[in-house]
Amino acid sequence: MSYNVEKIREHFPALKSGLAFFDGPGGSQVPTQVGAAIAAAITQPISNRSVTTLSERNAEEIVIGFRQAVADLINADAGGVVYGRSWTQITYDFSRTLAKTWKAGDEIIVTNLDHDSNIRPWVQAAEAMGVVVRWAKFDTTTGELPTSAISELLNEKTRLVAVTGAGNTLGTRPDIQEISQAVHKTKALLYVDGVHLTPHAVIDMQAMGADFFGFSFYKLFGPHCAAIAAKPELLKTLNNEKLLPSTSNVPERFEFGTLPYELMAGCTATIDYIANMVEGAGSRRERIINSMSAAEKYEETLFEYMESEIKAIPGVTLYGHAKKRTPTLYFNLKGVEAADVYKHLATVQVNAPAGNFYALEVSRALGLGDTGAVRAGLAPYSTTKDVDRLIAGLHQLAK
Ligand SMILES: Cc1ncc(COP(=O)(O)O)c(C=O)c1O
Structure with missing residues (x-):
């Protein structure tokens, strides 16, 4: 069966808060079953x-x-x-x-x-x-x-x-x-x-x-x-x-x-x-492969959309574009402190924190000192609606 994000979202009580969570790389939300x-x-x-x-x-x-x-x-x-x-x-x-x-x-x-x-x-x-x-x-x-x-x-x-x-x-x-x-x-x-x-x-x-x-x-x-x-x-x-x-x-x-x-x-x-996130048969290992392959594909498509939309925002600097990547973006907006981007996004119910996220050497190598940048990461429960809210929030700040 195909990937059904809405069905998956029903299992996560935290998503009922209405927040769009882009902080999965810092810690994901948890399903009721767990x-x-x-x-x-x-x-x-x-x-x-x-x-x-x-x-x-x-x-x-x-x-x-x-x-x-x-x-x-x-x-x-x-x-x-x-x-x-x-x-x-x-x-x-x-x-x-x-x-x-x-x-x-x-x-x-x-x-x-x-x-x-x-x-x-x-x-x-x-x-x-x-x-x-x-x-x-x-x-x-x-x-x-x-x-x-x-x-x-x-x-x-x-x-x-x-x-x-x-x-x-x-x-x-x-x-x-x-x-x-x-x-x-x-x-x-x-x-x-x-x-x-x-x-x-x-x-x-x-x-x-x-x-x-x-x-x-x-x-x-x-x-x-x-x-x-x-x-x-x-x-x-x-x-x-x-x-x-x-x-x-x-x-x-x-x-x-x-x-x-x-x-x-x-x-x-x-x-x-x-293993049960996507309907499938076989051993637990086989079902995990089935689920994670479907999640990876789903995230890949949503990531392409998120990246192209963020790139179109005036004054955005995106860091890194490796050929093989997880669906995670690290970026800054011209003239706005990363921490202020985070705070503004919070006002529109978007959680995308800023910092070096303990990848201190990355931040320093990129010339961002210990301050870092804004990070927006997708999770298997992220949706196009979440991405649109993030993009709209960033447009409000763009100069
Ligand atoms: C790539 C990576 N390694 C290690 C850690 C640290 O993991 P833990 O909090 O379990 O020590 C993190 C947490 O952000 C991480 O993203």
Whole structure:
């Protein structure tokens, strides 16, 4: 069945507010089904330590269900799926763990297209270990991060390449598969931030060739938490800090303390929601592919319209126009502060915030300092009416 945006919108109570949400890249709205799953999990019998009761079974089933759902979403091995409070927390933890395998004089590569959470943890870990940080730079005119920007920095000393699946302001989607082929000619590991990409594409981390791939649920109709996946064999080689009595098993040893079962149940419901967003048949993975392909196509068409309308506004500067992009625009209006554009849009019931969105290096490279620009991102529930409201609001400000 075809993509029915109006039917999808009915599932999101927040959309009844009448606001046009263009802040999906900062966090999406949440469908009723996900809230209901969280409420159900937190009120049903549950315990993280009881011997034979239903409670323990519930908790364990939730954790197993979570790992399998994430595996289905990104084509990972469920045995290598790790829960985390946020992508930032996960990356800080893994940067410390991976840094233990580095020695002084080794090298790592980060990019200036990334959100700071996939830069600073690595830079700080490298500094602590005497490891050299090499910077792959995006083209500030096109917004592209060509594979060559990374491959020309690779050598036998490179231990890690941290790169985004999609830039959260410019939307640029580097060719991760091609980057992976270059990276894996060396001993380096490829660590991919999928936070901005996952809500907009079918993800297959195995086809991508990512050693690590992770994302945050709250950008994807889910609760405020994250997950990362890697092959269990790779995780077994890593010695992370952990409490003495806590398990050494993989992936559990990368998760600290008692897990938030209700959030994990919400994550599984999120992935089930995506699988059922468009009517289809087959396994959950097949239905996810069906839904996300339809959503991607829908967003692509709406994005073409949004971009052409914004380009026609006098005094607009659009940053980046990479060939492969998520439906996200980053722009400024001549003579108006980005923050004032945001405030004006709010008066016409449009939510399109301004800032650097923690893609600080992008903002600085574009000459926007730490202030950044306005960001308007589409979500699978965005409509032509939303876009028209955004465009009308911008025309009111254009000089
Ligand atoms: C591309 C990207 N990476 C990482 C993050 C940070 O994710 P979290 O809030 O889960 O730490 C964001 C959030 O805006 C993002 O857009």
